Amino acid sequence: MKPAAASLDVERVRADFPILAQQVNGRPLVYLDSAASGQRPLAVLRAVEHYETHLHSNVHRGVHTLSQAATEAFEGARARARRFINARSAREILFVRGTTEGINLVAQSYGRSRLGPGDEILITALEHHANIVPWQMVCEQNGCTLKVAPIDRRGELDLERLFELLNARTRLVALAHVSNALGTVLPVKRIVEAAHSCGALVLVDGAQAVPHTAVDVRELGCDFYAFSGHKLYGPTGIGVLYGREELLEEMPPWQGGGDMIRTVSFEKSTYNELPWKFEAGTPNISGAVGLAAAMDYLESLGAAAVAAHEHHLLALATAELQAIPGIEIVGTAAHKAAVLSFTLRGCHPHDLGTILDSEGVAIRTGHHCAMPVMTFFGIPATARASFGCYNTESDVRALVAALDKAREVFG
């Protein structure tokens, strides 16, 4: 029998996030916007401060002690990220600015050099703009074709249709692990198996998955996996692109500059080995250090305990909101993670967000960088509450109370 997952001591977790202890608009802050950006625990803030205070210098280039210390911290963070997603080698871990940059790297390096007329890229109708526009750019540049697998009214991917769209022309499938607009969790492993059987590669946008579930890229079998530090309780401006070593070896660099070269002459330059071939210029060193600390932190809480806690809050909030007249939940897939999108009849989501903010409740409103999802549901925007390891049942009650206030105004 498997041991039961340890439960989360949320009050202790909250003590690690001093930002949550403040008042906003005269009310205790209720932070329900972790899908946009998670807050940072003290462990991350302190790791970054320690690096900046004692270790900072440029990496890879200096023989002096500080440069070596900075290089050790930076490469140590890479080794940490390798363990976090169970990649085979640290050569498969590229530091990037975030998910967006990771996807653009694959689009411009792999897509632009390998795809052409007749080739197809398959995405889903759930994608964030970061997993749509880079592929449209490749299609414009190289004449390949973008195909889109549809979703249904619950926000579930139409798997049958996706499998029909997969064919010998499909060279790459790019899909979210978890939808940021609706919270739907996609059956990535099944899709990877189907794509590989057609000879297509698979890129997974893991921005919304890594904070909520343990990710094992070897178990998933995907070829690329991108995620952002700031959704994982780490710093902004840092993220990871995982790529299978054989693929990265074959791919051309996408940006040129310092650190990514072995030799440079005016006639020809040769490139550095992995992973540095893809890391031109001075990287975000303190960001990588902070990201490694965030991974330590999340693992110290236990991925299963965090997931169970967030799932409980999502179920509670879903039940509470379903009972409120005028509220419609957008995205009711069977398997969801930590995201609750909704509308209130007669009230534009932006107005709703403003009223909730005056009550100290921070939610996100808008199209969530997923305009095609909004178009599909025939709405301009939703209000979105999202949960992290530090949220509580009392946060859900505060959301419900603030929604009641909004209904009085718009009622």
Ligand code: PLP
């Ligand atoms: N993909 C998904 C599913 C997201 O939710 C986001 C951010 O909201 C991104 C990509 C882009 O992430 P970033 O802005 O950190 O590059």
